[in-house]
Amino acid sequence: MACEGEVPFNSLQVLSQARRVSNSPLSLQNETTNHELKSCKFKSCSLHSFKKESSSLSLLSNRDELDSESHLDYKSGAIYDGGLIDNHKFGNGTFLWPNGDKYIGEFKLNYRHGFGIQVWNDGSTYEGYFYEDRRSGQGTHKWKNGDTYTGNWLLDYRHGFGKYSWKDGNVFEGMFFMNNREGFGTLMYSSGDLYLGLYKKDSRYGPGILKYPNNTQDVGFWNGDTLVRILTPVDINFTANDLEPVDKKIDLKSWFSRENLLYDTLNPQNLFSNKIFSTQSNKFIRNDPYIDKVIQQRTLFYEQYLKEFEKYLQLKNFNQLEYRKDKQVIIPNITDNLKNIFIFQKRFDFYDKTCVNVLDFSVKDFESMNREKFGSPGLIETYSIELLNACIQKNWEGVKVLKNLVNFDVCDNRGYSPIIIAILKCDSVLINYLLDNGANINHLLDNGLSGLMICMIRYYTSDKFLPNSALKHQDLTLTRKITPYSLVVPSQDEVVQNEKENTIQNFEDAYTVVGESTKPSEFGSTHSLLRFKVQLNEDLVCKYTDIMSKNENLDQFNENDSNKKLLKKSTQLQFLNDIGQIIDLLLRRGADPSLSSIPYPALCFAVAAGDIKVVKLLLEKGADCNKKMPKKYASLTPLCLACGVLGETGPELVKLLLDSLADPNASSDMGNEYLSMSEEGWKNEIVSDEIANLIVGRTPLHIACSRNDPYASKVIRLLLEHSANPNMICNGQSPLSLAIASGNKEAIDLLLKSNLCDPNLPLTNGVGSALCVISSTLYEHNWLPHERIKLIDKLIHYGADILQPIAFGARRYVGTVVDYAHYMYNSDNRLAHTPYHSLTINERNAHNARKNLLSHLAYRYREKALERARVTISGMDYTNSNRRSWGTAIRTKKSDDMMTESDFKSDKKLMKWCYYCGRSVGVKLMPCSRCKKVYYCSNNCKQRGWNELHKNECELPESAQRNKSALKNRKSATNKKDLSLGHNDRNAFGGQRISMNPDFNGLDNYSFN
Ligand SMILES: [Zn+2]
Ligand SMILES: [Zn+2]
Structure with missing residues (x-):
């Protein structure tokens, strides 16, 4: 049968059979039928109001020739004898075509409709049901050459369940789909072979068994005459720990499209059944309204169905089909060709049950991969196993022998194919031979690994990965705990060196973060590549050793024998070297570098190892440079990973990736990064939409800016040159804030000079702003005191707004960076609240440095506030003319002295600030x-403010009496101060020493602790 050149089987005998088959008349049948039926179409004018379009054959009578109700002679010579109703052929009748064709059977409205027998002049016959002139329903067609089909028809197609017999004795019984064998069926060859299984487009496709007369059978998955997958495992195994299970879920289009409507008819229960026609066939001619109604109802479905079918025939374009409902199925292997087979098979799950009488096995037996249920293997299966074993034994002469006998892509029940085995065996000769003979280099194991990925896993053992800051949580506040308050700062080179050692150490032991941080520090562990340990399969190495050394006595050496150890070590090195060459070979021979990303994309292996050569090759071969690592590794992109590579290869990797159009802004997942640097309790803060858009995971810039080593700046420069966006926020940190926190001055300069970086970017998670970060005590260990002051000035120079409102602390007070700095200062109980004389030398230095910074901030604040107030003291109350919108949603407790967000926005309340120390929040301003034009937060500030600043500018607006009393007050305040703060008054920093507000503890609703 089989129109489209089916080649059912490999043997010559069957091949010739197939040729004969393809020449069988069935393939011509359509043509013939159309031709013959059309030949009897008359040119008579249509009297028939029900006449269908040209698609249906019209057998209209010519009234001129009408001589009786039961006998019509046509001009062409055709003759009709039979029933007529309103001049339409109706009921039983006989029609004779001029060429000798003949129809005897039922008519309805001039159509052959119902049961009938059609005889063609060449001897072909059809006996069965017609529907509006076309064979539909059960019927038997016999061709003149002797082939026979008995089964379901649909609109002249063999469609549904049927049995086709060739005159040479082959018999197929099973499902048809528009003339092709499709679905489950059996083919009994005249030779005695028997195939049971699934078909698609007339050839085997999917699970099937080929049984031979000698009781052997080839069992497996077929594609045409090829056995593509056997059910037995071969003796090889590759395991790597920690592999993510591959997602084998596939969306299966369900059965609602027009195409699927057709498939629906394959279900024998839904097919045109004889019931429609047979029982009522005679009643067509009777005008029984009840019966008509029943027939109408019963045929309604089929009418609609046929319409759809017509459209489908015209459409012939499956892409336009609408799918309405998808279901997910799980398939064992996602290699393209296998995947298609498995998906196709899944569509017939339902029919598996209904075809039990056809098959003597269930597809379930295939899914359980249980070969034992079947008889002993046949030739094809045996050769397939031999091929796989020859590959395992690296017996490539044996492989050559099997070349034309078996498919080189056959795989066992876990997906091990010859090419995969050759790769596992590091046999480049065999790999080349297989590839030369058409083996699929992109074959995947059932666990989703490609041959290339297997090599990657084995080649890039964990010790090959370079220290990488992207793979662990780098807590920039942490080193502070190790050297508390130490301002004996080592030279920059030493810092870098320490940093390096520190990072390397951290990398070696990614689980434990050094220091005694009270905050959770498990961040790094989840991202560490080191968790992914490859089992280098000791067995394989040993076998390899044996083969390499050709020394059978090797095992007799003592375990502790250093010679053996050395040999083993060198063999191992040789082994790795070989794998490296195979990676190269595979890539050059077309292995898809992005095919498999388990455990993570191949590119990430090479980047993490800093293997420039392989990175180049991978990129050259089209590796997707934006493919992220799995969630387990924080969804890092290769570029993120490259930005974390410490050392000189880092910038080179980054450049390679950027030149290959890696997205410089693609971020990783939002994890716990930098959270230890944010205010507690701010994690779930609601932020404005504007800011929410800026919040991402770590971008490449974040990763690079949190480093402080000479190569980080090169990386940052590259990223900025490729228009990386420096205004993204990850858990409160921007690239600029990270650069400040890590003390990377070069990075700060690069960012500020790029003109893209907004120094006033509101930072979430209570971080505040760039100015807050440098003013914070958290990162002072990365800075020399005078450098911090220099940076404050630099930030202001580049547009940082010292007057910008900042929310901070657990209660979300809104103040300025000055208030924030005081808040941070006071958070450190030891330094802020211990009498100066009890401090150690180092602590005193730190204390002084902090005080100095606060007073510098106050100085800059006063300067800017006055400037903004247009220098006139009368107008110096803080008026907010140029305030940026609020980043963080700030909730403040309403109280008279505290500003709220709405106050800031509306400017209803003018902000007061201490003329001396600059504070505005958490202090009582007098x-x-x-x-009455300036304010002081304390008597101390008042005194110093007066002496150092205000004395000469204060103008007496009112009576001298009030002036007098004020002076009195000041005197008493001074006395009070002397009592409480006397010992603190020594100051190493140019008399700018700022004291604590003595009223601090008196504020019941305010505490910074
Ligand atoms: Zn003050
Ligand atoms: Zn004054």
Whole structure:
């Protein structure tokens, strides 16, 4: 049968059979039928109101020739004898075509409709049901050459369940789909062979058994005459720990499209059944309204169905089909060709049950991969196993012998194919031979590994990975705990060196973060490549050793024998070297570098190892440079990974990736990164939409900016040159804030000079702003005191707004960076609240440095506040003319002294600030008792403010009496101060020493601790 050149089987005998088959008349049948039926179409004018379009054959009578109700002679010579109703052929009748064709059977509205027998002049016959002139329903067609089909028809197609017999004795019984064998069926060859299994487009496709007369059988998955997968495992195994299970879920289009409507008819229960026609066939001619109604109802479905079918025939374009409902199925292997087979098979799950009488096995037996249920293997299966074993034994002469006998892509029940085995065996000769003979280099194991990936896993053992800051959580506040308050800062080179050692150490032991941080520090562990340990399969190495050395006595050496150890070591090195060459070979011969990403993309292996050569090759061969690592590894992109590579290869990797169009802004997952640097309790803060858009995971810039080593700046420069966006926020940190926190001055300069970086970017998670970060005590260990002050000035120079409102602390007070700095200062109980004389030398230095920074901030604040107030003291109250919108949603406790967000926005309340220390929040501000235009937070500030700043500018607006009383007040305040803070008054920093507000503890609703 089989129209499209089916080649059912490999043997010559069957091959010739197939040729004969393809020449069988069935393939011509359509043509013939159309031709013959059309030849009897008359040119008579249509009297028939029900006449269908040209698609249906019209057998209209010519009224001129009408001589009786039961006998019509046509001009062409055709003759009709039979029933007529309103001049339409109706009921039983006989029609004779002029060429000798003949139809005897039922008519309805001039159509052959119902049961009938059609005889063609060449001897072909059809006996069965017609539907509007076309064979539909059960019927038997016999061709003149002797072939026979008995079964379901649909619109002249063999469609549904049927049995086709060739005159040479082959018999197929099973499902048809538009003339092709499709679905489950059996083919009994005249030779005695028997195939049972699934078909697609007339050839085997899917699970099937080929049984031979000698009781052997080839069992497995077929594609045409090829056995593509056997059910037995071969003796090889590759395991690597920690492999993610591959997602084998596939969306299966369900059965609702037009095409599927057709498939639906394959279900024997839904097919045109004889019931429609047979029982009522005679009643067509009777005008029984009840019966008509029943027939109408019963045929309604089929009418609609046929319409759809017509459209389908015209459409012939499956892409336009609409799918409405998908279901997910799990398939064992996702190699393309196997995947298609498995998906196809899944569509017939339902029919598996209904075809039990056809098959003597269930597809379930295939899924359980249980070969024992079947008889002993046949030739094809045996050769397949021999091929796989020859590959395992590296017996490539044996492989050559099997070349034309078996498919080189056959795989066992876990997906091990010859090419995969050759790769596992590091046999480049065999790999080349197999590839030369058409083996699929991109074959995948059932666990999703490609041959290339197997090599990657074995080649890049964990010791090959370079220290990488992207793979662990780098806590920039942490080193502070190790050297508390030490301002004996080592030279920059030493810092870098320490940093390096520190990072390397951290990398070696990624689980434990050094230091005694109270905050959770498990971040790094989840991202560590080191968790992914490859089992280098000791067995394989040993076998390899044996083969390499050709020394059978090797095992007799003592385990501790250093010679053996050495040999083993060198063999191992040789082994790795070989794998490296195979990676090269595979890539050059077309292995798809992005095919498999388990455990993570191949590119990430090479990047993490800093293997420039392989990275180049991978990129050259089209590796996807934006393919992320799995969630387990924080969804890092290769570029993120490259930005974390410490050392000189880092910038080179970054450049390679950027030149290959890696996205410089693609971020990783939002994890716990940098959270230890944010205020507690701010994690779930609601932020404005504007800011929410900026919040991402770690971008390449974040990763690079959190480093402080000479190569980090090169990386940052490259990223900025490729328009990386420096204004993204990850858990409160921007690239700029990270650069400040890590003390990377070069990075800060690069960012500020790029003109892209917004120094006022509101940072979430209570971090505040770039100015807050440098003012914070958290990162001072990365800075020399004078450098911090220099950086504050630099930030202001580049546009940082010292007057910018900042929310901080657990209660979300809104103040400025000055308030934030005081808040941080006071958070450190030891330094802020211990009498100066009890501090150690180092602590005193730190204390002084902090005080110095606070006073510098106050100085810059006063300067800017006055500037903004247009220098006139009368107008110096903080008026917010140029305030940026709020980043963090700030909740403040309403109280008279505290500003709220709405206050800031509306400017209803003018902000007061201490004229001396610059604070505005958490202090009680008292006006200058003389002019009432400036405020002081404490008597100490008042005194110093007066002496150092205000004395000469204070103007007496009112009576001298008030002035006098103010002076009195000041005197008493001074006395009070002397009592409480006397010992603190020594100051190493140019008399700018700022004291604590003595009223601090008196504020019941305010505590920074
Ligand atoms: Zn003050
Ligand atoms: Zn004054």
